[in-house]
Amino acid sequence: MQFTVSQRFFFDAAHTLQREIEAEGSRRVHGHTYHAEVWVQGPRNPANGMVIDLGFLRQRLAVVREQLDHHLLDEVPGLGTPTLENLCAFIAQQLSGMQPPPSRVRVWREALGDGCTLDLTPPQA
Numbered sequence: 001m002q003f004t005v006s007q008r009f010f011f012d013a014a015h016t017l018q019r020e021i022e023a024e025g026s027r028r029v030h031g032h033t034y035h036a037e038v039w040v041q042g043p044r045n046p047a048n049g050m051v052i053d054l055g056f057l058r059q060r061l062a063v064v065r066e067q068l069d070h071h072l073l074d075e076v077p078g079l080g081t082p083t084l085e086n087l088c089a090f091i092a093q094q095l096s097g098m099q100p101p102p103s104r105v106r107v108w109r110e111a112l113g114d115g116c117t118l119d120l121t122p123p124q125a
């Protein structure tokens with residue numbers, strides 16, 4: 001049986017964004033509260049009944065959060081343009097090496113109602 005466990009976290013951060021529309025406001029340094037959720041899918045480990053100990057995932061996510069919370073996202077090494085898509089990819093990349101790996105990452109801004117989901121499940125052969 002395949003189970004999916006997940007862990008949420010939030011961070012407050014500033015950014016700028018060069019855009020074709022609504023460009024004026026986006027170009028100025030401003031902040032948002034971001035929410036993120038990471039899913040891990042897999043069978044239960046018979047030894048402990050867990051897909052992954054969520055405490056371990058929380059530890060890894062605390063390290064990721066440290067790089068984002070109260071930072072100017074434009075300056076975060078490895079993030080690139082501070083879009084929702086790149087934040088999803090950054091969080092996934094920061095979890096590389098985790099076993100089992102993340103199966104999905106979502107980042108959203110509650111206040112704006114916008115969000116992005118990155119599906120990491122390998123395509124079925």
Ligand SMILES: Nc1nc2c(c(=O)[nH]1)N=C([C@H](O)[C@H](O)COP(=O)(O)OP(=O)(O)OP(=O)(O)O)CN2
Pocket residue numbers: 017022025026027030082083084085112114
């Ligand atoms: N595909 C994407 N499109 C857009 C993204 C994104 O991450 N991926 N992000 C933005 C803006 O950041 C978002 O719309 C918020 O706008 P922003 O100017 O950054 O902040 P505001 O508080 O000014 O929000 P308003 O929507 O302008 O009120 C756009 N597109």
Ligand SMILES: [Zn+2]
Pocket residue numbers: 015017026030031032
């Ligand atoms: Zn913004």
